[in-house]
Amino acid sequence: MRKKKISWLVVAAMLMGLLSACSGNNESGGQPAATSGSGDSGGGQEKVTIEFWHSLGGKNGEYMDALIKRFNDSHENINVVGTFQGGYDETVTKLQQAISAKTAPDISMVERAYVQLFADSEVLEDLTPYMDGSGMSADDFTQGLLGHSFFNDQLVSLPLNRSTPILHVNKTMLTEAGLEVPTTWEEMKTAANALVVKEGDEFKRYGLSMPYDTWYPIALISQAQGTFFNDDNTSIGFMDNGVGEKVFGYLKDLQSTGALYYPPAQDSGNIVNQMFLEGKIGMMFQSTGTIGRLLESVEFEYVTAFLPKEAVFANPTGGANVAMLSGSGHKEEAWEFIRYMMEEPDGAQQFILDSGYLPFTTKMVESEPMKELWAKEPNRKVAYDQLEYAIDTNKDVSWPEVMHEFFSAIEAIMYDSSDIKATLDTFRKEAERILAE
Incomplete structure (x- = not known):
């Protein structure tokens, strides 16, 4: 095997x-x-x-x-x-x-x-x-x-x-809209929709974005108290309790109003980062590893925050x-x-x-250099503090193969607007086949 x-x-x-x-x-x-x-x-x-x-x-x-x-x-x-x-x-x-x-x-x-x-x-x-x-x-x-x-x-x-993934925020944009940095899904939905700028049929600004990756849906699944695999790693854990439908339903609702820009798969991280720097999105889920590069280039008040919670705060590493x-x-x-x-x-x-x-x-x-850096640039400390809520629920030797199938499900839902439940059911069957090998 x-x-x-x-x-x-x-x-x-x-x-x-x-x-x-x-x-x-x-x-x-x-x-x-x-x-x-x-x-x-x-x-x-x-x-x-x-x-x-x-x-x-x-x-x-x-x-x-x-x-x-x-x-x-x-x-x-x-x-x-x-x-x-x-x-x-x-x-x-x-x-x-x-x-x-x-x-x-x-x-x-x-x-x-x-x-x-x-x-x-x-x-x-x-x-x-x-x-x-x-x-x-x-x-x-x-x-x-x-x-x-x-x-x-x-x-x-x-x-x-x-x-870890964290929330990167154009604080200037939120302040101009009279909004605070969101701490919950509901607050994030409100803020993301409020930041949308649409001219005719074209969106000039989106509220939220995230790279094309499994990382971010897994974060949302964990925040809704779901697990990727079930307890004995024989199936998908977020299906029976409806968490999968909740997560992707939430994302599709945001996408339908322009509150969420979901980027193309190719070079998605760089695309999202550039849009954030250009003020074309107000918030993004992105790795803490981008902080250094963003700090060198931003021309607005830039802050980081914990990923907003649904039931709980949670984030993968x-x-x-x-x-x-x-x-x-x-x-x-x-x-x-x-x-x-x-x-x-x-x-x-x-x-x-x-x-x-x-x-x-x-x-x-x-170390003194780390303490001095965090005092000078508190954005960098957020990800470390968020480790209190770190959880990895996708640990299995079969994960890379299951991940391939999960990407297919994400593509079908986010790009093709396929039925969420039917797509996730198909994904679960494929995952169970792989896990049984």
């Missing part, structure tokens, strides 16, 4: 490419022998090259390149080569192919929902001995972000560029973890790079300060 699902994933990821060629060491061996501090890895040693694959392009890719340069400059015997492999799905596809060809990198970023697939295939290194050797513990990490780190009694990945491939021939050096990112102020902490992703260790959260 594992081989079947993973080979399917290669095909599906190539077909989807929805979430926005290198070779590495494939020798076996290498013992856990962690380095406890920054600096070189020992005088007189031959320089070791570590291959690191990631999925960060644009500005965030520049921040990652800077992190890698800081590491290389401080480690004379280790050279990390970071390579952008495309979006999350594309990286997964290339990683699968590289593992089969025995040309996998030493370290890779893996979108958090895919970690279980690789863990079940036993191609990820157990990081527990390395953590122990470095005096590190799982207790050092933000607990809301460790849900995709432990599988089969092993610690196979650690948080890196982690995020997203982004990627970092994992060491078990086939790496330089595990000690690979771990030193991971440790540097986790522990050193110039590692992922600086990357997070630059980008707006979530701080994932207590040390980062309590």
Whole structure:
């Protein structure tokens, strides 16, 4: 079953490419022998090259390149080569192919929902001995972000560029309309409709938008106290209680009045971000990872807020973890790079300060630079505070294949206005077939 699902994933990821060629060491061996501090890895040693694959392009890719340069400059015997492999799905596809060809990198970023697939295939290194050797513990990490780190009694990945969806708001626009930042679905519906500007048959401004993704419907499902999978992961959990119809009915009601602009699937994140910056939408559901870029460009009062609640506040987490491939021939050096990112102020902490992703260790959260940034730019702290309500209900090794079917349902409803109940019923049947395999 594992081989079947993973080979399917290669095909599906190539077909989807929805979430926005290198070779590495494939020798076996290498013992856990962690380095406890920054600096070189020992005088007189031959320089070791570590291959690191990631999925960060644009500005965030520049921040990652800077992190890698800081590491290389401080480690004379280790050279990390970071390579952008495309979006999350594309990286997964290339990683699968590289593992089969025995040309996998030493370290890779893996979108958090895919970690279980690789863990079940036993191609990820157990990081527990390395953590122990470095005096590190799982207790050092933000607990809301460790849900995709432990599988089969092993610690196979650690948080890196982690995020949650939050509400991004053009506060200037809301203030001009005499509105407050919404905290509930009903308030959001009122505000989104009030912001609509229509001239003839053309909408000049929409109230709300969100990228084409499963992330945002899952957030809404959780806020309505639904779950994606049922308790034993044999079916879809949000169907029997009517939550699915409520969520998509809400979205379609907003869409019908221009209160919601639902973007095309291709490049939807960039489209929504640009519309927000241009004042063509007043609010958007979007990742916390966009905060840094938006702050550099906005020309209005910009604030962030918790995703509005229906019955409860709730939000999924997203982004990627970092994992060491078990086939790496330089595990000690690979771990030193991971440790540097986790522990050193110039590692992922600086990357997070630059980008707006979530701080994932207590040390980062309590650091003076983070406290100063949050005091100066409170928008960045909202996502961290919202972790109190973080919930991931789509955890299953079959999730990538089920996700493909969920995208089909979203497309049918949001683009083609297909009947909501009939579409979700079809989706549930397909999901049950996949889960039963």
